[in-house]
Amino acid sequence: MKLIIAYIQPERLNAVKQALFEADVTKMSVTNALGCGAQGGFHESYRGADIEVNLLKKVRIEIAINEDFQQNAVDAIIKGAKTGSIGDGKIFVLDLADCIRIRTGELGREAVG
């Protein structure tokens, strides 16, 4: 079992969800995040003074996945999120020690689904 954590641009979320849906991955957790990477912030101004905006809005997607779906899920995320410009995001793949479904008490691969 793996846990995929992907940071993407907020405006790509719908595209990523759609791509994941087409890859048969429908379970995920989405949170808002602030982050920065190579993108370096953007320019805002307020009443004549410039504002440095360094922490940008990002969307974080977490997906617990069985190994056989892992590559599909990663490809789907890349397909949905990639625009070619700086700030597309990053995907981390972690090993998942265990997974329990609360409603039924199922463990491991069945719980991941």
Added chain:
Amino acid sequence: MRTKWKIFGGLAVVMLAMLVAPGAFAQEEEAAALTPADVLFTVNNTWMLVATFLVFIMHLGFACLEVGLTRAKNTVNILFKNTAIVAIGILTYAAVGFNLMYPGEFSDLLGGGVFGFAGFGVDPGADGQTIAYADGAYTYWTDFIFQAMFAATAATIISGAVAERIKLLPFLLITSVYVALVYPWLGSWKWGTGWLDAKGFYDFAGSTLVHSVGGWGALAGVIVLGPRLGKYVNGKINGISGHSMPLATIGVFLLWLGWFGFNGGSVLSADPNLVSLVFVTTTLAAAAGVVGAMISTWVIQKKPDLSMVLNGSLAGLVGITAGADSVTVMSSVIIGLVAGVLVVAAVLLIDKAKLDDPVGAISVHLVCGIWGTLAVGIFNADINVGVQALGVLAYAAVAFPAALVLFLIAKVTIGIRVSEKEEIGGLDVGEHGMEAYSGFQIFTSQ
């Protein structure tokens, strides 16, 4: 320290007394020369000026309502549009609009009563500031500024319908031309004693002249601009929630407050009977609009939708605007009730037709504007429904194509729609480089 202030205080009182005293004496001399007509002139004029600033506050109402019913990432843009269009509307009205709307004399074009222009700029003329100008009802300046407020409201109706995806510059250009030229020219047909007025067409405070003219502009914009991204996907209608119901509610109540001036001032004097009657018909129609919308939304949508109910009060207000002074109180309730039901139906049907109107401007102003205009003919035996319908059609035949042309010209020259990236990131950052809620983590990925 205390003594210093006591001395200053004493000095101030003495100086004040010296300033006021001569004035008090002069007052007594002038009081003797005031006639009842003069007093009435002042009373009438004062009411008209109060009505003027009541209509003015409607702009804050529009701004709050539009902001509340759209997404946070576009709030600066909407506020900017509302502020700018008020300013531009009033200035163009001073430059050309007032004299287009009230030309005094019409040219013979198309049989007369169709087009007239009294010259650029505002000029009170010989008796503009005297009791003779409007039979002691108001001065030229009052006339101008009161009407100028109306002009600005017609323009601002469009801003809600095209919100969240229109580029700022083309919007300002289009609405500037629309409010500077189209609105006043069409207004001359009735209020400027043009050909529709001669036919007996009746529009007390502007259901057609203001609300439907704005509504036709809104409809044209919605059609040419297209829907917001993600609104109609795969045949499904997706709701895009407004981000502040409190602001929307504040906006609607400010508009309702302003309507006391909008309709009350359209009596064009402080006539106690008419103004008080108008206050009553206006308010009852608004209340009935709320109830009509509340019942409709509860039945159709299973749970009562606040934004529909808010639109309902506005629908009732727009509906009564054509005939607030010429229908019975009972009629005003029915007119408001019907408007409340109509607006809910219109919002749903317009959405079904894949026309994206984020705030329901078309439903409130166009649909209920037409209803209000016809309703006067229905509920007042002295007014001919046929002529009312003629007026509706005449305005439709000119306002809608004019707006369409403006939007299309802008579309093919400078483009009217923001890029997809900007629309998703928000027009606040895209068009203005700033945020409305800086420091608040308001996220949106839609």
